Amino acid sequence: xxxxxxxxxxxxxxxxxxxxxxxxxxxxxxxxxxxxxxxxxxxxxxxxxxxxxxxxxxxxxxxxxxxxxxxxxxxxxxxxxxxxxxxxxxxxxxxxxxxxxxxxxxxxxxxxxxxxxxxxxxxxxxxxxxxxxxxxxxxxxxxxxxxxxxxxxxxxxxxxxxxxxxxxxxxxxxxxxxxxxxxxxxxxxxxxxxxxxxxxxxxxxxxxxxxxxxxxxxxxxxxxxxxxxxxxxxxxxxxxxxxxxxxxxxxxxxxxxxxxxxxxxxxxxxxxxxxxxxxxxxxxxxxxxxxxxxxxxxxxxxxxxxxxxxxxxxxxxxxxxxxxxxxxxxxxxxxxxxxxxxxxxxxxxxxxxxxxxxxxxxxxxxxxxxxxxxxx
Amino acid sequence: xxxxxxxxxxxxxxxxxxxxxxxxxxxxxxxxxxxxxxxxxxxxxxxxxxxxxxxxxxxxxxxxxxxxxxxxxxxxxxxxxxxxxxxxxxxxxxxxxxxxxxxxxxxxxxxxxxxxxxxxxxxxxxxxxxxxxxxxxxxxxxxxxxxxxxxxxxxxxxxxxxxxxxxxxxxxxxxxxxxxxxxxxxxxxxxxxxxxxxxxxxxxxxxxxxxxxxxxxxxxxxxxxxxxxxxxxxxxxxxxxxxxxxxxxxxxxxxxxxxxxxxxxxxxxxxxxxxxxxxxxxxxxxxxxxxxxxxxxxxxxxxxxxxxxxxxxxxxxxxxxxxxxxxxxxxxxxxxxxxxxxxxxxxxxxxxxxxxxxxxxxxxxxxxxxxxxxxx
Numbered sequence: 025x026x027x028x029x030x031x032x033x034x035x036x037x038x039x040x041x042x043x044x045x046x047x048x049x050x051x052x053x054x055x056x057x058x059x060x061x062x063x064x065x066x067x068x069x070x071x072x073x074x075x076x077x078x079x080x081x082x083x084x085x086x087x088x089x090x091x092x093x094x095x096x097x098x099x100x101x102x103x104x105x106x107x108x109x110x111x112x113x114x115x116x117x118x119x120x121x122x123x124x125x126x127x128x129x130x131x132x133x134x135x136x137x138x139x140x141x142x143x144x145x146x147x148x149x150x151x152x153x154x155x156x157x158x159x160x161x162x163x164x165x166x167x168x169x170x171x172x173x174x175x176x177x178x179x180x181x182x183x184x185x186x187x188x189x190x191x192x193x194x195x196x197x198x199x200x201x202x203x204x205x206x207x208x209x210x211x212x213x214x215x216x217x218x219x220x221x222x223x224x225x226x227x228x229x230x231x232x233x234x235x236x237x238x239x240x241x242x243x244x245x246x247x248x249x250x251x252x253x254x255x256x257x258x259x260x261x262x263x264x265x266x267x268x269x270x271x272x273x274x275x276x277x278x279x280x281x282x283x284x285x286x287x288x289x290x291x292x293x294x295x296x297x298x299x300x301x302x303x304x305x306x307x308x309x310x311x312x313x314x315x316x317x318x319x320x321x322x323x324x325x326x327x328x329x330x331x332x333x334x335x336x337x338x339x340x341x342x343x344x345x346x347x348x349x350x351x352x353x354x355x356x357x358x359x360x361x362x363x364x365x366x367x368x369x370x371x372x373x374x375x376x377x378x379x380x381x382x383x384x385x386x387x388x389x390x391x392x393x394x395x396x397x398x399x400x
Numbered sequence: 401x402x403x404x405x406x407x408x409x410x411x412x413x414x415x416x417x418x419x420x421x422x423x424x425x426x427x428x429x430x431x432x433x434x435x436x437x438x439x440x441x442x443x444x445x446x447x448x449x450x451x452x453x454x455x456x457x458x459x460x461x462x463x464x465x466x467x468x469x470x471x472x473x474x475x476x477x478x479x480x481x482x483x484x485x486x487x488x489x490x491x492x493x494x495x496x497x498x499x500x501x502x503x504x505x506x507x508x509x510x511x512x513x514x515x516x517x518x519x520x521x522x523x524x525x526x527x528x529x530x531x532x533x534x535x536x537x538x539x540x541x542x543x544x545x546x547x548x549x550x551x552x553x554x555x556x557x558x559x560x561x562x563x564x565x566x567x568x569x570x571x572x573x574x575x576x577x578x579x580x581x582x583x584x585x586x587x588x589x590x591x592x593x594x595x596x597x598x599x600x601x602x603x604x605x606x607x608x609x610x611x612x613x614x615x616x617x618x619x620x621x622x623x624x625x626x627x628x629x630x631x632x633x634x635x636x637x638x639x640x641x642x643x644x645x646x647x648x649x650x651x652x653x654x655x656x657x658x659x660x661x662x663x664x665x666x667x668x669x670x671x672x673x674x675x676x677x678x679x680x681x682x683x684x685x686x687x688x689x690x691x692x693x694x695x696x697x698x699x700x701x702x703x704x705x706x707x708x709x710x711x712x713x714x715x716x717x718x719x720x721x722x723x724x725x726x727x728x729x730x731x732x733x734x735x736x737x738x739x740x741x742x743x744x745x746x747x748x749x750x751x752x753x754x755x756x757x758x759x760x761x762x763x764x765x766x767x768x769x770x771x772x773x774x775x776x
Contacts, residue, residue, distance in 0.1 A: 198746070209736050212732075212736065213733075216733075364582070364585060367581060
C-alpha cells in the first residue's frame with residue numbers, strides 16, 4: 025500500500041514522508057524542551073519506582089530457588105511475565121479509552137488498532153531480542169554467580185551509548201562520554217569491593233567461548249533496549265499502552281514459540297507452564313512485569329541511559345541496605361565508587377555538558393540574534 | 401613613603417592604586433587569553449620537565465639515605481637548595497641583562513633592584529612557609545613511610561583549590577570542582593593499590609595529635625604555593641629571575657636562621673652544613689633546586705592546579721616505570737585510578753568547563769552582539 029519512504033497518518037490517513045531517525049530524535053527533543061518541569065517530575069518518579077523494583081528482584085530470585093536451583097522452566101516465567109504485562113496494558117488501555125473526550129477517535133476502534141499495529145510493527149524486533157535475552161539471563165544466573173553477571177552487565181553502559189549514537193543518531197558531548205566511562209569505573213569499583221578476592225573467586229570466564237558468550241550477553245539486551253526506544257519514540261503519537269500491548273503481545277508469541285520448541289526437543293512434559301511455581305515465583309513474575317512496564321515509560325519519555333543510571337542507584341541502595349542488614353563494612357573502594365557514580369550522574373545530566381551545535385554553529389548565533397532583537 | 405593603598409610604578413615612578421586580588425586575577429586572565437598557543441606550549445614544557453624531576457626524586461632520596469637514615473641535617477639540604485636556586489637566578493638575570501635592548505632600563509641598576517625588592521616584599525611570606533614545609537617534609541619522611549606521605553599529600557588538591565578561591569578570587573565551575581574531586585579519588589585509588597593491606601600496614605596515624613600534624617602538613621605547603629602564585633602574579637611586570645632572586649634570598653635567610661636556631665639548641669657541631677653529604681645528596685639538592693625553579697614558572701605563567709596535575713602524572717609514570725623495572729603487576733585499582741585521573745585532567749582544562757559569567761550574563765550577550773555586528 026505505502027511506498028517504502030511513505031507512511032500513512034493514523035488520524036487523517038494522508039500519506040506522509042516516513043520520519044528518519046534524525047527527525048525522530050529531533051521531534052522528541054522538541055517535545056522534551058517544551059515540558060522540562062513535567063519531564064523532570066516524571067523522571068524522578070520513574071527512577072524511584074525502578075529502584076524499588078530492581079532492589080526487590082535479587083531477594084525474589086533467591087526466594088524462588090529450591091535448593092539453589094530453579095524447579096520451573098525459565099521460559100514459563102518469561103511467558104507468564106509477558107502475559108501479565110499484556111493484561112496490564114489492556115486494563116490501562118480500557119481506562120484510557122473510558123476517559124476519552126467525546127470528539128476523539130476511539131482508542132478501541134478496529135481501524136485505530138489495525139493502523140497502530142501496522143505503524144508499530146517495528147516493536148517485534150525488541151520483543152524478539154528481549155525473549156532471547158530473558159532466556160540468556162536465566163542461563164547466566166545458573167552458570168555464573170550473580171556478582172559476575174552484574175559485573176559483566178556494566179559493559180552495557182558503553183554498548184548502549186554506542187548503539188544510541190548509531191541507531192538513534194544521538195550525540196553525546198565529550199563530557200558525557202567521560203561521564204559514562206566514569207559510571208562504568210564507579211560500578212566496577214563498587215563490585216570489586218563486594219567480591220571475594222582473586223580472579224578465580226570472581227568466577228570470571230577465561231575460555232574463548234566464554235568471551236563470545238559474554239559479548240552476546242552484553243550486546244543482545246543493549247540492542248533490545250535501544251531498538252525499543254527507537255520503536256516507541258518513532259510512533260510518538262500512538263498511546264503507550266497500545267504500544268505496550270503490541271510489544272508484550274509479540275513477546276508472548278516469541279516466548280510461546282520458545283516453549284513449543286522446548287516441547288519438540290524435550291517432550292510434552294515441559295509444556296506444563298505452571299510446573300514448579302510457587303507464591304515467590306508469582307511475585308517474581310509481577311516484579312519482572314512491573315520492571316518491563318516501567319522500562320517502556322523510560323524509553324518513550326526519557327531514555328535508555330537514564331534507565332542505566334537508575335539501575336546503578338538501585339544497586340548502591342541495595343549495597344547500603346545489605347550493609348545495614350547483614351552488618352557488612354563499607355569498603356573504601358565502595359565509597360570511592362559511589363562518589364564517582366554520583367559525579368558521573370551529575371555530569372551526564374548537567375546542562376553544561378549538552379552537545380553544542382558545532383556543525384551549524386550559526387544556529388546558535390541565530391538564536392542569540394533573535395534574543396538580541398527581541399531585547400531591542 | 402607610599403600609602404597602604406598606593407604603589408609606585410617601577411618604571412615611571414608614578415603613584416598607582418594598589419592592585420586588588422580581583423584585578424590581579426583579571427589582568428593575568430587577559431594575558432592568558434591573548435597568548436593561548438604560546439601558553440599551551442609553555443604548559444607542556446613545564447609538565448614534562450616537572451615529571452622528570454619529580455620522578456627522579458624518590459630515587460635520589462633513597463640513594464641519600466645511609467642505613468635507612470639521613471646522616472646530614474635536613475636544614476642544610478634546604479639551605480644548600482636555596483643557595484643553588486639563588487645562584488641559578490643570578491646567572492639567568494645576568495644573561496637577561498646582557499640581552500637587553502639599549503633603550504630599556506637596566507635590570508642590574510640599583511634603583512630597579514631596590515624598587516623591585518620593595519614591590520615584591522610579599523614573597524617573604526611563601527619563602528617562610530616553604531622553609532617550614534621543607535623541614536616538615538623531612539620529618540614526615542622519617543616518621544611515616546613515603547606511601548603514607550604521598551597519600552596525605554593528595555588532600556592538598558582540594559585545599560589548594562579552596563585557598564585559590566579565597567586568596568586569588570579564582571572561580572571554578574562545578575565540573576572543575578568535580579574534576580578535582582575525581583583527581584583526589586584517582587590518586588587515592590592508585591595508592592591503595594600499591595599499599596600493603598589493612599590500615600595498620602598503611603601506617604596511618606590514628607591519635608588526635610597526628611591528625612593536627614596532618615592538617616598542618618597539608619595546609620602549610622598549600623598556603624605557600626597559593627601565596628607564591630599570588631605574589632609572583634601581582635608583580636607580573638617584574639622579571640621572574642629577579643622575583644626568584646628575592647624569593648630564594650628570603651628562603652636562604654629563613655633556612656639560615658633555622659640552622660642558627662639548631663646551633664643554639666644542639667651546640668655548634670651541627671653548624672657544619674656539609675656534614676654527612678655525598679654525591680647523591682648533591683644530586684638531590686640540584687633536583688630540589690630544579691623543582692623549585694620550575695614551580696615559580698608554574699605559579700607565574702600557569703597555576704598551582706596545573707602543578708598538582710603535573711605531579712600526579714609524574715606519579716603515574718613512576719608507577720609504570722617501577723612496574724616495568726621491578727616486575728610488579730598493575731592492579732585493576734591502579735588502572736581504574738589512572739583512567740579517572742586522565743578524565744579529571746581533561747575535564748578540568750576543557751573549555752567546556754570554563755566558568756560562565758553568571759553574575760553578569762549580559763556580558764556574554766554583549767560579546768555575541770559585537771560578533772553579530774562585525775558579521776553584518
